[in-house]
Amino acid sequence: MASNSSERLDATIPGAFPEASRSQSAISTTHQSLTQALYARRAEYTRPRHVRIKVGSWNVAGLKGVEQDIGAWFVDGKGIEESLAGLGVGAPDAKDASSKEPISAQEARRTSKAPTVPFHDSKAVPGNEEVGLYVLGLQEVVDITSAAEALRPYTDPSVANKWKEKLSTALPNGYQLVAEQQLIGLLLLVYASPEVHPHVKAVSTTSVGTGLMGYMGNKGAVTTRIVLGETTRLVFVNSHLSAGADKASLERRNWDANQITSRTRFDPITDAMDLNQGHGEGIGDEDFAFWFGDLNYRLESMPGEDVRRLLTVHTRRYSQDGAEDANDTASTSHDAEDAVPLPPDLDPASVQTTINSLLPHDELKQQQKAEKAFHDGWEEGPIRFLPTYKYDVGRVGVFDSSEKQRGPSWCDRILYRTRASRHQYNLKAKEREEARKKDEEMKAKGLDHAADDEDVLYDYDPDTDGDKNDSYDEYDEQEDPEPEVVPTKAGFSDEFALETYTSHMRVISSDHKPLEAVFSLKYDAVIPELKTAIHQEVARELDRQENEGRPSITVVVDRSTGSTSHDNGTTDHSFDGVDFGDVAFGKSKRRSITIANTGRVPATFGFANRPLDNSQPEGAFPPWLRLKFDREPDAPSKASSGELDQQYTIEPADVLNAELKLKVDSLDMVNLLNEGSSCLEEVLVLRVQDGRDHFLPLRAHWLPSTLTRTVDKLIKIPEGGIRKLQGQKPDREGVRWSVPREIFRLTEAIEVNMERALAEWDMTGHGNDNESAPWQHNAAWPFVNQVKDTSEEETVADTIEALDCDEPFEKAFPAIMRPKARLECLADTLLLFLRSLQDGVITKSLWEKLEEGIATREKSKQQLDRDDEKIWALEILATQPNHNATFLLLISILQNITNQIAEASKPDPTTPRTSTELPASPRASVRRRTLSKVPDIALRQLIHRNYATVVSDVMFRGPNTEKMKEKDKAVRKERMIKTVELFLKNEDDGTALQR
Known part of the structure; x- marks a missing residue:
């Protein structure tokens, strides 16, 4: 049972062998799919990489000129007020600080046509x-x-182009x-270094x-997903959430x-190292996510005036009222030197202490x-x-002084999440849910939460228990936190750390201050060249492993015959297949082909159906090919695939021989081949069960x-036949014959061999063994033969x-072929x-005119x-002279x-002749009483009727009769026969047939 369970488990692995073949070879149970095997060796084709990711968020309030500042703060790292610095911002150099433009001067010169960051400002964060x-x-x-912008059905590209132009100019060369x-109003741009x-x-x-209505774009998010190095998924969400300070908002x-x-x-990932490829992903499937933007969360239960x-x-x-006093600055610096420095979170007068008091709200x-x-x-x-938010536009530190006097708040945020932190949360949520269920079960048993109750294992209140740390994170002086090791979806261990989190107070072109965070990411990137080598x-x-445990056959082609010759006289001997050579x-x-089982297990195979082709019917073989094996196929119950016509099973080291026969005898196929719209080329698919x-x-x-x-076309073919043209069009030579030379020949x-056949019959005593002459019992001879020779088809092809x-x-x-047999073969060839004539002897247009006159007279x-x-x-036939001449011939x-x-x-003069001795009429139903009483004339009438019936089938081309009733078809057929009979009768034939 353990073995069977193992086989069923292995059968679910992608790329594993079908269960039916497992009993044939134990080696198949150890096979891995190519994806799994490649994934197991990922360490061999990946190399560690390090990248800094800078995420910036800014509500630009739809104001003009704000794009002037984008390069200075986002790329160059300027516009930070170090005294109010965030995480990762160090103290400025004394020389740089002294040369930095004063706030008053900065605010005084503010314009929408130039950057607003201070002059002589230095970089304070990575950039x-x-x-x-x-x-x-x-x-x-x-x-x-x-409303016009919110309901606009399209996005104006000029807005994004303006920002892209400014950002591209500010970025170093090579960033794309x-x-x-x-x-x-939301715009997300991602640029990468070279x-x-x-x-x-x-x-x-x-x-x-x-x-609006929950779907309009005046609020929402724009999101992008990228994969770094084919190993690490990153998701960036830029959002603008609903505004308002009330509970509903x-x-x-x-x-x-x-x-x-x-x-x-997101779109499915097709080139990443993920075993679950092909499905669209969402937020939560990534390794690292960054959510930023104007989230619009406010300070709850605090009047804005108090916060201000x-x-x-x-x-x-x-x-401007009290800033930049040089004496105050110097005095403050002197006092700072004499005082014992306190950590910011312990100094009641520090900015950080004030921030910490506000963050719980x-x-x-x-x-x-x-x-x-x-x-x-x-x-x-840490904030x-x-x-x-919210500042007066053009001011560094003046909060909203308008009539609304909105309360300051940290509306703009940059959040991040790793796969590890999300997994940890899910585990804790699962534990809490299990604890809750356990608690309900104990309550259902009548147990309480008394501390002295020995049956109570623990006391849990899901509404109050949980994280006991209700305060905001304490101030942390550690500037370089230890990186977090994050297992990724692709099975790697990345290192991730937040380096910088700060705002740019000295950017004054909007009522929001820009916000940025810099992250450090160490990841393993796939090296394509190494991956290709390992993949191979x-x-x-x-x-190699797979071939050892799956059926394997070898197909050997008989190459003893010649190769195909081309129109230019050259011969191709390099074809790796079955070459039938020249075909007429x-x-x-x-x-012939030989199929040998070269594997270690029995092989069952068959020929799969070819793709559908409008010019050929569905099936395993084209209509011009037949295949015959030297043994019977398997019983139908063994067939496992409906697309295989027949299946054969051969044991290891056994062989099976087959003969392929090519023959083109369909006029429709001949037409396609002559016109070049089809060719004698095909690829047979030999499908091996559980094999390739x-x-x-x-x-x-x-x-x-x-x-x-x-x-x-035929009247333009020169002497030497159509093969002499070697692919050229017959009409290049001009008209050469009045009727097709092939019909004339x-x-x-036929006339020559008719004379010879009659003469031979007369000389040999009217046949051997009392054999009667064929015309004596067949009024349609030699065009209808009641006894067919098996070799006649080949002789017609030779003709x-x-x-x-x-x-x-x-x-x-053949040299021994009698004139009678030759005559019959020539007659069949003529029919x-x-x-095969595409336009017929009597063309469609000629017949329509003839039929119209006949119908009118009828x-x-x-x-x-x-x-x-x-x-x-x-007169009607003369309008097409070549067809007229062919008809008369x-x-x-x-x-x-x-x-x-x-x-x-004609009988001997001494032997009386009666009409009862007339031959049979195989092609026309004729009543004897309608024929002439004169035996010779009656014979002619009977022959003419049969000949007219035979040739009318092949000479006339009329309109399509598929939708005609059978009665109408019979009427048309009779008119054609009557037209031929009109010209066959001699003046001495007597009265016409009464029909």
């Missing part, structure tokens, strides 16, 4: 080439309060835009609107965040703790900067034939070959040739004299044959 990925999220790049997404850009794959961007913000998470979907009063104590020096922190929003693993760096090595090894109409070509497919190419070179041509040979090559017919006939019951009717018909040969048969059928 320029130190950063590998720049991720910028902007809000309100257009006026989202405008890898992702871009805009949703009305070193990082080759490792950026699987970029997917999307947007989710949560504004708070709940709407939480709803917005939930909608963004649930509705965001607390913060103004620290921002007075940034207002921050709605975002409260909602995270209550697990209503951003609670499932989302983190934020060591003043609220980013793994594939070879798996292929009706000529069979045979080749084998492909058997077939080809042959078609030799052009005069069959399926038109009369107009056939009729001439067509003689026509195509303009060779004597004697080459087509085949006439049937309707009016008008009868013309026989000569007048012939003249009328000839055929009528002439039929009359000649009739005369010869009638003459040979």
Whole structure:
């Protein structure tokens, strides 16, 4: 049982062998799929990489000129007020600080046409080439309060182009835009350095609107997903959540965040190292996520005036009223030197102490703790900067002085989440849920929570228990925190750390202060060259293992025959398949193949159906090919695939022989081959159960034939036959004959062999063994043979070959072939040739005119004299002279044959002759009483009727009869027969048949 369980488990592994083959070889249970094997050796083709990721967020309030500041603060790292610095911002150099432009001067010169950052400012955070990925999220790049903007059905590209132009100019050379997404006022741009850009794959961007009616884009998020080095998924979410300070607005913000998470979907990843490829991913499937933007969370239960009063104590020096007093600055510096420094969080007068007192009222922190929003693993760096909202435009530290006097708050945030933190949250949530269920079970048993109750294992209250740390993170002086080791979805261990989290107070072009965070990421990147080499090595090894345990066959082609020759006279001997060589109409070509079982297990195989082709029917073989094996196929119950016609099973070391026969005898196929719209090429698919497919190419070179041509083309073929043209069009030489030379040769040979057949019959005593003459019992002879010779088909094909090559017919006939047999073969060839004519002897247009006149006379019951009717018909036929001449030539040969048969059928003068001795009529139903009483005339009438019936089938081309009723078809057929009979009758035939 253990073995069977193992086999069923292995069968579910992608790429494993089918369960049916497992009993055949134990080695198959150890096979791995190519993806699994390649994944197991990932350490061999990955190398460690380090990248800094700078994430910036800024609500630009739809103001003009704000783009002037983007390069200075986001790329160069300027515009930071170090005295209010955040995480990762060090103290400025004394020389740099002294040369920095004063606040008053900065505010005085503020304009929308130039950057607003201070002159002579120095970089305070990583920037320029130190950063590998720049991720910028902007809000309100257009006026989202405008109904016209919010409801606009398209995005104006000029807005994004303005920001991209400024950012591209500010970035160092070589940085490239890898992702871009805009949703009305939201804009997300991602740029990569020249070193990082080759490792950026699987970029997917999307947007989710949560504004008006829950779907409009005045609020929502724009999101992008990228994969670094084919190993590490990064997701960046730039969002703008609902505004407002009331409870309903708070709940709407939480709803917005939930909608963004649930509705965001990315394109499937096709090139990453993920065993679960092919499905679209969402937020939560990544390794590292960054959520930033104007989240609009406020300070709860604190009047805005109180907040402004607390913060103004620290921002007075940034207002024009009392800022930049040199004496105050010097005095402060002198006092600082004499005083014992206190940590900022212990100094009651410090900015950090004020910030720490306000953060417990921050709605975002409260909602995270209550697990209503951003609670499932989302983190934020320590806040060591003043609220980013709301300031007077053009001022460094003056909060909203307008009539609304909005309360300051940390609306702009940058959150991040690792796969490890999300996994840890999910584990804790699962533990809490299990504890809750356990607690309910104990309550159901009547147990209480008394401390002295020995049956109570623990006391848990899901509403109050949990994180006991209700205060905000204490101030941490550690500037370089230890990186977090994060297991990724692809099975690697990345190192991740937050280096910087701060705002740019000295940027004054918007009522929001820009916010940025810099992250350090160490990851393993796939090296394509190494991966390709390992992939090839793994594939070879798996292929070797797989071949040892799966059925294997070898197909050997008989190459003893010649190869295909081309029109230019060259021969190709390099073809690796079955080559039938040159093929003509009706000529069979045979080749043989041998199929050997070269594996260690029995092999069951069959030929799979070919793809559907409009020119050929569905099946395993084309219509011109037949295949015959030297043994019977398996019983139908063994067949496992409906697409295989027959299946054969051969044991190891056994062989199976097959013969392939190619023969083109379909006129439709001949037409396609002559026109070049089809060719004698095919690939047979030999499908081995649980093994690989084998492909058997077939080809042959078609030799052009005069069959399926038109009369107009045939009369232009020169002496030497159509093969002499070697692919050239017959009409290049001009008209050479009045009737097709092939028809003339056939009729001439028929007349000659008719005379010889009759003479031979007369000389040999009217046949051997009392054999009667064929014309004595068959009124349609020689065009209808009641006894067929098995070799006649091959002789007809040889006769067509003689026509195509303009060779004597004697080459087509065996030397011992009697004139009678030759005559019958020539007659069959003539009927085949006439049937193959595309336009017929009597074309469609000629017949329509003839039928119209016949129908008119039938309707009016008008009868013309026989000569007048012939003249009328000839006038119509004369409009196409070559067809007319061909028709009259055929009528002439039929009359000649009739005369010869009638003459040979005359009895001895001493023997009376009656009409009862007339031959049978195999092609026409004729009542004896309608025939002439004169035996010779009755014989002619009977022969004419049969000949007219036979040739009318092959000479006339009329309109399509598929939708005609059977009665109408019979009427048309009778009119055609009557037309031929009109010309066959002699004047001395007597009265016409009464029908």
